[in-house]
Amino acid sequence: MKLQPIERRSGLTRREFEEEYLKKNKPVVFTDLAAKWPATEKWTFEWLSKNYGHLEVPLYDNNFRKPGKGYLTPTKHMPFGDYLALIQQGPTELRMFLYNIFKHAPELTSDFAMPHVTDGFLKNFPMMFFGGQGAKVDLHYDLDCATVFLTQFQTRKRVILFAPDQGDYLYQHPFTVQSEVKLDRPDFELHPALLKAQGYEVVLEHGETVFMPHLWWHYIYYEDGGFSLSLRRHSTYTRTRGIFNITRHFVVDKGMNYLLGQRWTNIKANMAKKRAMAVL
Numbered sequence: 001m002k003l004q005p006i007e008r009r010s011g012l013t014r015r016e017f018e019e020e021y022l023k024k025n026k027p028v029v030f031t032d033l034a035a036k037w038p039a040t041e042k043w044t045f046e047w048l049s050k051n052y053g054h055l056e057v058p059l060y061d062n063n064f065r066k067p068g069k070g071y072l073t074p075t076k077h078m079p080f081g082d083y084l085a086l087i088q089q090g091p092t093e094l095r096m097f098l099y100n101i102f103k104h105a106p107e108l109t110s111d112f113a114m115p116h117v118t119d120g121f122l123k124n125f126p127m128m129f130f131g132g133q134g135a136k137v138d139l140h141y142d143l144d145c146a147t148v149f150l151t152q153f154q155t156r157k158r159v160i161l162f163a164p165d166q167g168d169y170l171y172q173h174p175f176t177v178q179s180e181v182k183l184d185r186p187d188f189e190l191h192p193a194l195l196k197a198q199g200y201e202v203v204l205e206h207g208e209t210v211f212m213p214h215l216w217w218h219y220i221y222y223e224d225g226g227f228s229l230s231l232r233r234h235s236t237y238t239r240t241r242g243i244f245n246i247t248r249h250f251v252v253d254k255g256m257n258y259l260l261g262q263r264w265t266n267i268k269a270n271m272a273k274k275r276a277m278a279v280l
């Protein structure tokens with residue numbers, strides 16, 4: 001497996017970004033896209049806790065994708081303030097996502113702005129992700145196929161990306177957006193094709209934003225407990241493709257998981273293995 005660093009750029013104009021990165025589907029890290037946002041100063045653990053600590057939030061551990069009854073359901077709920085204290089204290093795999101904090105705190109949306117570097121941002125879909133030190137997001141690509149601008153706050157987060165054409169080396173599970181490999185402890189005996197995968201890597205610092213082209217694989221590791229904001233963008237193509245993926249996910253994958261449980265996971269794993277064998 002070969003990972004090259006993602007380029008860091010500052011002062012990118014719209015024209016430069018669109019020509020050099022967006023049109024080429026090439027990732028980049030903006031060091032200053034969020035420089036003028038009030039959020040970069042204001043959103044500290046203390047401030048969030050003081051103002052929104054009372055909100056009851058859903059949390060997930062790494063088992064939320066395990067087949068069966070608990071598939072994609074939260075592990076527990078807790079007041080947001082307690083959760084923020086927990087991720088500041090030390091390692092925990094508990095993450096908070098799929099919770100629209102902006103619905104409960106709409107004023108937070110005035111602390112950032114849609115980037116000027118291109119069009120098509122979904123103004124109504126900002127999302128926040130929280131995790132403790134050591135938390136990880138297994139390798140996947142986003143179901144809605146949007147292009148993602150992920151901005152990191154306060155602490156560091158490692159992001160590993162692979163282009164869509166690397167799917168076979170990554171043991172992609174058919175009918176889903178999930179890869180079989182665990183990038184925190186890669187097993188090259190189990191997954192020999194992974195050795196051939198070529199990707200990109202960066203450790204995002206406070207205030208930095210990574211541009212992830214649509215359909216790109218991403219793995220995320222919380223170097224420290226912290227949080228990010230994702231802003232999403234669509235083109236006509238990504239929107240159509242996204243609707244297809246979402247339908248497939250809910251109809252095929254959730255349906256088969258319900259019917260077959262662990263057997264469905266095994267079937268997907270076998271198909272992933274066959275595809276990887278073919279590219280070895």
Ligand SMILES: O=C(O)CCC(=O)C(=O)O
Pocket residue numbers: 097129130131137142148150218220228230
């Ligand atoms: O940063 C995270 O915790 C998850 C981010 C992610 O998967 C995404 O923005 O699509």
Ligand SMILES: [Fe+2]
Pocket residue numbers: 140141142218
């Ligand atoms: Fe994602």
